[in-house]
Amino acid sequence: MRFGQAYLALEKGELSPVYTLLGQDGALVDAWIERVYQKLTEKNQVMRLDIQFDEQGIDEILMAVDSPSLFGDRTLAVIRHFTGMQSGGKSKWDFTELETYLESPSHHAHLILCVDADKLDERRKLSKLLKRYPMIQCYTEKSSERIELARILDERARQLDHQVAQDLAERVESVGQFIRELDKIFTFSHHHPITMEILAELAVPRLEDNLFAFVSAVWSGHLSKAWAIRQELAQRGIDEFSLLGMLARQIRLMWYAKVVGTSKKAATELGVHPFALSKAGEEAVYWDRKKLESCLVSIADAEYFVKSGRWEAEGALLWVVSSLTVSVGQIKQPYNRAQ
Template identity: 25%
Template sequence: MSNLPPVALLLGDESFLVDRELKAIEAASEITSPEDMNRQVFDAAESNVGEVVNSAKTLPFLGSRRLIIVKAVDKWSASQWDTLTAYLEKPNPSTTLVLIAEKIDKRRSYWKTLKKSAHIVECVKPSDSELTGWIRRISQEAGFEVGANVAQSLVLRVGPDLQLLYREILKLQAFAGDKGRVTVEDVEVLVGESRGTTVFVLCDALGMRQLGPSLKALRKLLELGEAPVKIVYMIARHFRILTKARYLKERGGRVNPGEAASSLGVPPFVARKAMDQAAKWSWDRLDRVVRELLHADYMLKSGGKEEVVEKLVIDLCT
């Protein structure tokens, strides 16, 4: 971000992307120290909008720019936004005002002002089908290339957590060196299996109705400290994908991986596996899966723990 805008809005609930954009703004402004007198941070839930505006209007002290960061601006009332809107229409050119919000009511009049006056960056987590593209783009920015199969392998081993994925991308960057690229084999050697990996292994084994591998993956997940409620959530998510895949198969005709991926909202390599697994599940059995998942959820909320998930896995495979 070479030319800093007077107002920036970081919009979305993916904290990793918000932090990444904020660091880029700080670096471009050359105001990176929390102690810098030209840097001020507000929490909108606790700060008066008038304080923010006064700070933004203040001229830099022994510097060329001020950086004002306001978190959780979605907590402000309409009247508070009215006060800020007057500033947004004529912002101080020597200040960069960074507004951070998980969501904004786009029906409000201040949204029109934001669109006109602010540099807006969407900080929304990529969908499952977009993750491999995100990995390839971030890797390219880091100075090395990864193929689609390498990105897919990374997702399988790490899971969808952007912070963890970025950490592994930096590790691969150091390994790539002058070669400028890495292979699937490099990923398998350098990237350890995580809870996310084991969840995918468990879900794939359940999708194939393989009891032994399912129980093995479940035990490993529990040993890694994964919460039973999170495991049940991921199993439920997987069976929602399989149910959609079953619908696709029954439409008739050949469904290519690209179409399946788009319909299921997952990467093509996941879509291929889902279509194969869906063939093993009748509609009657999928109806039972819903009841078994609801029962497991109820038992977990009633105080059950590991034994509830183990029974669910056994029931799903039989």
């Protein structure tokens, strides 16, 4: 069930004894838990328990939901990082007793399972039992979803005009990031109306802009700038292998531009945008074919060393970036002197 639909329905309907929250958008997860807690406290004294599943396990869950609370009428047990249920995952836990509980849950307890994945392993009996109860999608795939949910959860999001909201939603990957950006923007704008100009100045750059800036910094020989952008990308979930892949792609494009040219026909045959091939062709002016091939071999070696356990991925990326920036400096220097 989509979060927005479920959240609005929660205002009117009865509470379920069990909820499964799928996804890692912290703003949505926390909002759901808080709303359930508020609903419970409207008519009851509630004892809330937050349990870290990977540390405390099944027994702690069962103790929380099976034992009537001495401090309230109801118990709300929130199970964080409920691992072992992700699709394709392996579990060291025996869920038999939890499965028995789900067949007939307690009337005095409410259980919220927070799963750090977008779906469960359908082969497990526990997954089939959990489907009897609401399963809430705590993640978003489209910018329009992020706008809709941010407006449900945060008054400030409802103040944004459509263009500003759309632009901000495209810069982030979650509702939590959307709301954190609102915190920053409203603070530094002194709570003035948010315009596109303010957004461009204060909001996090678009992910694709940052990725392009990283590659551009490497090819311009600016190691410190490239690594600063790398740190920003790491905070947004872009791993080292993705960046190595981007560098390899750029070198391949430069090689193709060197060999087959930068015509629209060549771009179509390669399945890339003509502008991307044209830009690669501009950079390829400074490189000879053998040097480009040598760089590709270096990236392939780095990937092998990481996969074989010899290098850490971050160290491999730093080595590749450092090597490339040195090569850029050596190659472009004669051209700079000639100019």
